[in-house]
Amino acid sequence: MMDQHKTVLHAQNIRKSYGTRGNVQQVLKGIDLRVMEGEFVGIMGASGAGKTTLLNVLATIDRTTEGSILIGDADISKMKDRELSAFRRDKLGFIFQDYNLLDTLTVKENILLPVSLGKMKKRVAEDQFKTIADILGIKELADKYPHEISGGQKQRTSAARALINKPSMVFADEPTGALDSKSASSLLGTLEDVNKERGVTIMMVTHDPVASSYCSRVVFLKDGNIYSELYRGDKTRQAFFQEILKVQGVLGGDSVDAL
Amino acid sequence: MSSGVTALTLFDLVIRSMRKNIKHYYLYFFALILSVVLYFVFATLQHDPSVVERSGGSMGAGFKAAGILLLFIAGIFIVYANAIFLKRRSREIGLYQLIGLTKGSVSRLLIIENSLLSAGALAIGIGIGILVSRVFLLLLMKLVGFDGFIEVEFSTVAVIQTVIVFLGIIILTSIQMIVAVYRNTLLGLFNADKKGEHPKKPKAFRSAFLSILGIALIAFGYWLSGHMMNALLFINMIVVLATTILGTYLLFRVAISWLLYQIRKRKQGHLGLYNSLSLAPLMHRMKGNANSLTIITVLSAMTLTMLAGMYSLYYSTDKETRLILPFDFMLHDFRNEDGEATLERFVGELDNQNISYTYTPIEVLRLDGRFFEEGTLTKLIPETFPANIVNGEQLQRAGMDFEVPDSGTAYYYDATLYWQMKTVAVPFNVKMSDANTELNMRITKVGEGNVLNPLLGTQIVVNGEFYKELKAQFLNDESSSRIANAYAINVQDRDQLAEATAIFKRINKENNKFGYAYYSQYVSAMEDSGLLIFISGFLGLVFLISTGSILYFKQMTEAEQERSTYATLRQLGFTVQDIMRGIVRKQVFVFGLPLLIGLLHSIFAIKAASFLFMSDITLPASIAMGIYALIYLVFAFLTVGYYRKTVKAAL
Numbered sequence: 041m042m043d044q045h046k047t048v049l050h051a052q053n054i055r056k057s058y059g060t061r062g063n064v065q066q067v068l069k070g071i072d073l074r075v076m077e078g079e080f081v082g083i084m085g086a087s088g089a090g091k092t093t094l095l096n097v098l099a100t101i102d103r104t105t106e107g108s109i110l111i112g113d114a115d116i117s118k119m120k121d122r123e124l125s126a127f128r129r130d131k132l133g134f135i136f137q138d139y140n141l142l143d144t145l146t147v148k149e150n151i152l153l154p155v156s157l158g159k160m161k162k163r164v165a166e167d168q169f170k171t172i173a174d175i176l177g178i179k180e181l182a183d184k185y186p187h188e189i190s191g192g193q194k195q196r197t198s199a200a201r202a203l204i205n206k207p208s209m210v211f212a213d214e215p216t217g218a219l220d221s222k223s224a225s226s227l228l229g230t231l232e233d234v235n236k237e238r239g240v241t242i243m244m245v246t247h248d249p250v251a252s253s254y255c256s257r258v259v260f261l262k263d264g265n266i267y268s269e270l271y272r273g274d275k276t277r278q279a280f281f282q283e284i285l286k287v288q289g290v291l292g293g294d295s296v297d298a299l
Numbered sequence: 300m301s302s303g304v305t306a307l308t309l310f311d312l313v314i315r316s317m318r319k320n321i322k323h324y325y326l327y328f329f330a331l332i333l334s335v336v337l338y339f340v341f342a343t344l345q346h347d348p349s350v351v352e353r354s355g356g357s358m359g360a361g362f363k364a365a366g367i368l369l370l371f372i373a374g375i376f377i378v379y380a381n382a383i384f385l386k387r388r389s390r391e392i393g394l395y396q397l398i399g400l401t402k403g404s405v406s407r408l409l410i411i412e413n414s415l416l417s418a419g420a421l422a423i424g425i426g427i428g429i430l431v432s433r434v435f436l437l438l439l440m441k442l443v444g445f446d447g448f449i450e451v452e453f454s455t456v457a458v459i460q461t462v463i464v465f466l467g468i469i470i471l472t473s474i475q476m477i478v479a480v481y482r483n484t485l486l487g488l489f490n491a492d493k494k495g496e497h498p499k500k501p502k503a504f505r506s507a508f509l510s511i512l513g514i515a516l517i518a519f520g521y522w523l524s525g526h527m528m529n530a531l532l533f534i535n536m537i538v539v540l541a542t543t544i545l546g547t548y549l550l551f552r553v554a555i556s557w558l559l560y561q562i563r564k565r566k567q568g569h570l571g572l573y574n575s576l577s578l579a580p581l582m583h584r585m586k587g588n589a590n591s592l593t594i595i596t597v598l599s600a601m602t603l604t605m606l607a608g609m610y611s612l613y614y615s616t617d618k619e620t621r622l623i624l625p626f627d628f629m630l631h632d633f634r635n636e637d638g639e640a641t642l643e644r645f646v647g648e649l650d651n652q653n654i655s656y657t658y659t660p661i662e663v664l665r666l667d668g669r670f671f672e673e674g675t676l677t678k679l680i681p682e683t684f685p686a687n688i689v690n691g692e693q694l695q696r697a698g699m700d701f702e703v704p705d706s707g708t709a710y711y712y713d714a715t716l717y718w719q720m721k722t723v724a725v726p727f728n729v730k731m732s733d734a735n736t737e738l739n740m741r742i743t744k745v746g747e748g749n750v751l752n753p754l755l756g757t758q759i760v761v762n763g764e765f766y767k768e769l770k771a772q773f774l775n776d777e778s779s780s781r782i783a784n785a786y787a788i789n790v791q792d793r794d795q796l797a798e799a800t801a802i803f804k805r806i807n808k809e810n811n812k813f814g815y816a817y818y819s820q821y822v823s824a825m826e827d828s829g830l831l832i833f834i835s836g837f838l839g840l841v842f843l844i845s846t847g848s849i850l851y852f853k854q855m856t857e858a859e860q861e862r863s864t865y866a867t868l869r870q871l872g873f874t875v876q877d878i879m880r881g882i883v884r885k886q887v888f889v890f891g892l893p894l895l896i897g898l899l900h901s902i903f904a905i906k907a908a909s910f911l912f913m914s915d916i917t918l919p920a921s922i923a924m925g926i927y928a929l930i931y932l933v934f935a936f937l938t939v940g941y942y943r944k945t946v947k948a949a950l
Contacts, residue, residue: 101870101950122874129872140867144579148568154871156571165569182568201871 048112048209048241049075049098055106056093067093069264070107075209075243080235082252083245084284085261086291091245092213094261098243099132099211100124112208129154133202135212139194141186141201147193148173148182151200158205165204172200176230192223199231203240212244216251228254249288253281260287267291309404313411320388326852328416330380333848334373335424335465336431337841341369342457343432344439349450365834369841374468376845381472383852385479387859393485402480409476417469425458435837442613443829444822506557513549516542524907539907543900547596550896552589556582572873576881580861581888591853592893595846599897602842603927604904605835607920611905613832614919615912616824622748622913623714624817625699626787627796628803629752633665633783641806642786648802655791656799659697661751664688664770665781668757669730675723680716685756686731690766694750697787701750703762708743712750712758718910720745731759733773733781747913751785752815843927847934850890854938858945865949875946882942890935894928 056068067090075081085091096102098109100116108117116127133154134140141150148169155165173179176196181189186197195215202210212231216224232254234240244255252258254277260267268287272280317324344350345362385392395405520543527535559582563570570579581588630645632638642658649656668686670676691703691710704710711720711729726743740759750758761769774782790799800818868878905920 125869125872125874125877127872128870132872134870136867136870140863140870142575142579142864142867144583144864145570145575146568149570149575149579152569153572153575153868156569156575157873157877162569166567169568 045076045078047074047110048077048079049073049243050110051098051107052109053107054094054097054104054109056090056097056102057105067264068097068104071261071264071266073098073259073266075241077241078235078239080232080242080254080256081244082255082258083243083261084247084249084252084258084288085267087247089261090264091247091261095211095213095243095245099134100128129158130205131208133205133207133210135195135198135202135210135215137214137217139186139191139198139218141194141197143186146183146185147178147189147197150186150197151204154201154205160205168204168206169200172203175234176200190223191219192227195219195223195227196230199227199234203234207240209241209243212242214246215244216246216248221250224248224251249281249284252284253277258284258287260291262291309408310411313408313415316391316408317412317415320391324384324416326855327380327384328420330377330848330852331417331420332424332427333844334377334468335421335461336428337837337844338369338373338464339425339428339457339461340432340435341366341837342460343428343454344436346454346456346460347436348452350436350439361830361834365838368838370464372838372841372845373464374471376849377468378471378475379849380852381475383856385476387856389479389483389487392480392483396485406477406480409480410473413473413476414469417465417472421462421465425461428461429453439830439833442833444825501553501557501560506553509549509552510554510557513546513554516546516549518546520546521903524903527907543600544593544597547896547900548589548593551592551596552585555892556585556589559585572868572877573881573884576864576868576878577885577888580857581885584857588889591849592889595850596893596897596900598842598846599893599927599931600900600904602839602846603897603901603924604908606839606927607901607905607916607923608908609828609832609835610923611912611916611919613828614922615914615916616828617821618914619748619912620817620821620824624752624815624820625749626697626752627790627799627817628788629785629815630788631663631783631785633663633785638784638786641810641812642788645788645803645806648806649788649790649799652795652798652802654795654799657698657789657791659693659787661689661693661697661785661787663751663783663785664766664773665783666731666733666773668759669732671730672727675727675729677719680719684713686729687751687756687758688731688766688769689750689758689760690763691760692763694760698789699750701760704743704760704765706762706765708741708761709765710744710746710760711742712746712748712760713756714749714753714913716757717745717747717913721747721910729759731769731773736773738769738772751787752817839927840930843930846893847931850893851934851938851941854886854889855941858942862945862949865946869946869950875943878946879939879943882946883939886935886939886942890932890938894931898924898928 051071051073054068054071054073055066057064057066059065071094083091083094093102097104098111100111100119104117108115110116111127111131114127114131116124119127128134142153145153151169151173152165155168160168170179173182176199178193178196178200181193181197186194189197195218199215202212215231216227219227228251231242231244235242235256244251246252253272256272258270258272260269270280270283270287275283341362345366350362392405392409395408396402400408520539523535523542524539527539559578563574563578563582566574628645630638630642646656646658664687666686666688668684670680670682670684676682688709691701694701695703708726713720723745725745726741728739728741731738731740742759746760750760770782790796796818800816803816804819865878869875901924905916909916
């Protein structure tokens with residue numbers, strides 16, 4: 041089924057190391073990853089496994105030490121900073137753990153920010169805003185400031201901002217990390233809907249098995265390498281969740297530590 | 300250890316925190332050093348023997364007044380810088396308390412730090428002050444027209460004075476620190492950098508009313524500044540000040556917030572990046588900004604006015620003196636004075652000293668003048684005046700660059716009354732009379748300054764033909780004393796002017812008379828105005844540096860508070876250039892608006908003060924304002940540079 045789809049992201053042999061000569065720490069040790077259009081990929085792993093580094097590298101926020109990354113037809117590992125910025129603005133969407141909304145802007149202004157320097161006409165942007173705000177259920181919050189709304193609403197705003205420019209891919213870094221379980225599942229449900237109904241490709245870093253059970257595929261990292269992958273297929277979310285827990289148990293993830 | 304922190308460990312903590320926080324400190328440290336340098340230089344000059352010797356009473360008093368003003372500015376500036384410094388460190392102060400230091404210990408820690416910093420700044424500042432005070436002294440002497448050899452003496456008095464003043468300031472800032480530690484809650488300290496109001500919808504009627512009131516107050520102040528020449532001059536000045544300051548505050552507090560709100564509302568959420576980085580944060584902090592922007596605008600306006608006025612005074616000293624004293628020397632035989640004999644003696648001595656000169660006798664017909672038309676009758680000028688009728692053609696022969704009026708009309712000259720008369724509409728008529736005859740004379744121009752050196756009253760210039768007619772009409776046996784002679788002497792080689800002036804003064808003194816000589820007037824006017832421009836320039840510089848630094852410090856703090864915003868924006872794919880464009884827009888507002896309104900205020904103030912001058916001061920006032928604006932803009936560029944660094948480092 042999958043091979044009928046286009047490849048959205050293709051990463052080959054990604055390596056990333058930090059530090060200076062003599063004290064080099066390799067965080068990513070040669071990762072190959074292919075993401076198809078319409079996938080909802082979860083990245084899991086223990087703290088320090090390289091989840092966020094991988095996301096940053098794939099999302100063009102950070103650079104690789106080695107390896108190539110294709111998003112669509114573009115080789116982002118060869119792009120200059122300026123081109124990368126333009127690429128992020130036009131092609132990618134971001135959801136962060138602590139929302140990263142601008143305090144001085146209203147919900148609507150925050151959401152419309154990414155399209156502000158683009159070619160999108162005001163009419164089109166307005167329509168797009170209405171559609172997305174409807175899906176995320178934040179239409180009536182348009183004129184509120186971030187300090188006036190709840191964490192869940194902030195994250196929905198952040199999600200709306202990520203979707204406004206019809207990105208080829210959305211990157212989410214622990215989007216539910218700061219939310220209570222009710223808001224978290226509500227947000228994840230919405231992301232799942234957006235992924236299924238609008239075909240938006242999403243990559244989400246999380247350490248929470250519940251969150252990753254909403255994904256269509258979960259990639260486990262260990263010490264900078266891909267340890268294993270799970271596909272949800274036709275399984276129920278509950279069954280998928282149990283599978284994820286099993287892998288995590290073997291992996292020695294956060295939940296095991298907690299026990 | 301549980302009994303508390305010993306003095307030694309506290310001191311260790313101080314040193315460690317100072318070393319770690321050097322980037323927080325350097326700003327406050329810089330402000331301290333700067334204030335010390337400027338104050339010390341001023342104190343040195345105040346006590347410098349060559350200044351004291353040349354100054355006499357007026358110069359010393361001027362210095363004293365300026366010194367007190369300087370003290371105030373330095374104090375306010377340091378307290379303000381300290382407040383910003385404390386706010387930036389509030390999280391750290393909170394952390395110390397969180398790990399168990401008592402409020403007393405934290406205060407002690409801060410005070411030790413402050414004392415170390417201040418002592419360092421005092422030492423460095425005085426050191427720099429000693430180096431640069433010579434430059435300032437040279438500048439001062441150059442301005443007052445002294446070109447001999449100057450030596451700066453190291454002044455112990457200045458050092459002591461500076462140390463005492465800054466000890467006072469250290470005590471003040473220490474109190475400020477204690478208050479900051481004791482009055483803030485832990486929670487408040489941790490959230491200090493998150494403070495900021497959220498723009499609310501302004502109440503339409505109230506905002507509109509206050510906005511219009513603000514603009515109306517400023518407009519009224521401007522209008523009144525052009526119409527305050529009446530008996531209520533002093534009250535008018537106060538009213539002008541009060542209305543413009545209040546108007547400026549309302550402008551910043553209400554009118555501009557309201558305007559920004561309207562612009563934002565019209566965008567309907569499509570604010571765009573540039574407005575998100577300028578308009579939105581400005582509205583976010585408008586309440587706090589309104590106060591500082593008003594203060595900076597008013598301060599800028601005052602400084603600009605002072606600088607432009609004083610520079611105009613200095614710039615036009617030569618011209619103004621020449622307008623009052625058109626000839627180098629003048630003798631006359633009015634009121635039975637023996638001008639001719641004095642002249643003979645003076646000219647004889649000039650010949651002996653090989654000083655070349657030109658000499659022209661000028662005949663004067665003395666009549667009684669009287670204003671009678673409504674436009675010329677004011678409370679400030681007496682109705683009658685002594686009129687000295689002069690033949691303009693004779694003035695031309697005496698070497699004056701001069702245009703002669705048409706026959707039957709006359710030009711009016713009187714330097715002491717010019718500031719009043721220049722607003723009177725020409726032509727107007729005056730009555731000329733002696734005991735028997737009366738004549739209406741048409742004045743077609745009020746000229747600048749005098750055509751004869753003063754002590755002679757108002758001068759009425761006519762052409763040769765009209766002069767003859769007047770003489771024929773008024774002169775008869777009874778009034779032959781109404782004709783008198785003035786003798787105009789100009790020295791040809793300007794280098795010999797000082798020598799000729801000495802001779803002139805000596806002769807006058809021997810005759811027990813007081814004679815105006817152009818040169819000595821010029822020298823003393825130059826000294827006065829040179830001193831004034833120096834003191835006001837010095838104060839202006841201090842004002843300018845203080846206001847510029849305060850804006851810079853404030854913006855620096857804002858830049859740091861908004862660092863996460865820039866990180867987010869760059870992650871969203873906006874380039875540093877995109878973000879900087881929005882930030883520059885904000886800076887244009889933050890720096891540009893106070894400057895612009897300050898300039899506008901000062902232009903009206905200078906216009907109101909221009910009655911003090913006979914010559915046109917547009918040029919010198921523009922030069923002074925231009926230089927001010929240029930230095931001020933340096934701070935804007937520094938600020939933008941700091942923002943660029945912050946944005947670049949954000950991701």
